[in-house]
Amino acid sequence: MEISIRLLQEKDAPDLFQFEIENREFFERMVPGRGDSFYTWHTFLKRHRELLAEQESGLGSFYLVKDPDGQIAGRINLVDIDAEAGTAEIGFRIGEAYGGKGIGNRALEMLLSTETDMKQIHAKTTTVNKVSQKVLEKNGFIHMGISDEELKMNDEKMKFVHYVWINKDFEK
Structure with a gap:
């Protein structure tokens, strides 16, 4: 499936809110939840505007992953x-209906080719999120280790798995 990524905009709030609600249970199986208040329109809109301000200041870049019909398939x-320093942390989530189609892999590939001034990008996922681990490794992220700290989510113990991507253009 062909996809596109583009920076988050104010007008995306209603569709993104719906995407987050529809995928909440799916996401919370693999990563810590955002809390009930995140899923109220007022709180979501406030957070959306905070992300836009962060993006405007250069401290964050928030992309929507879109399918060929312009529907939100995920975020990166x-x-x-x-x-x-040329460093950042990355996070991504692909909606349940879009899983297993290579969208996460392609979105990460696109982001890495867009953010060419980054020297290193750090990532972390949970030990139960094998799909994200595979996507990171397929895109050249190096496994750096597993945290000692354990967390319990959905009655399952897990830890964080840490990765780093090093931009080969700066390795000279």
């Missing part, structure tokens, strides 16, 4: 951007 974000 760079946060804690340090422009001087």
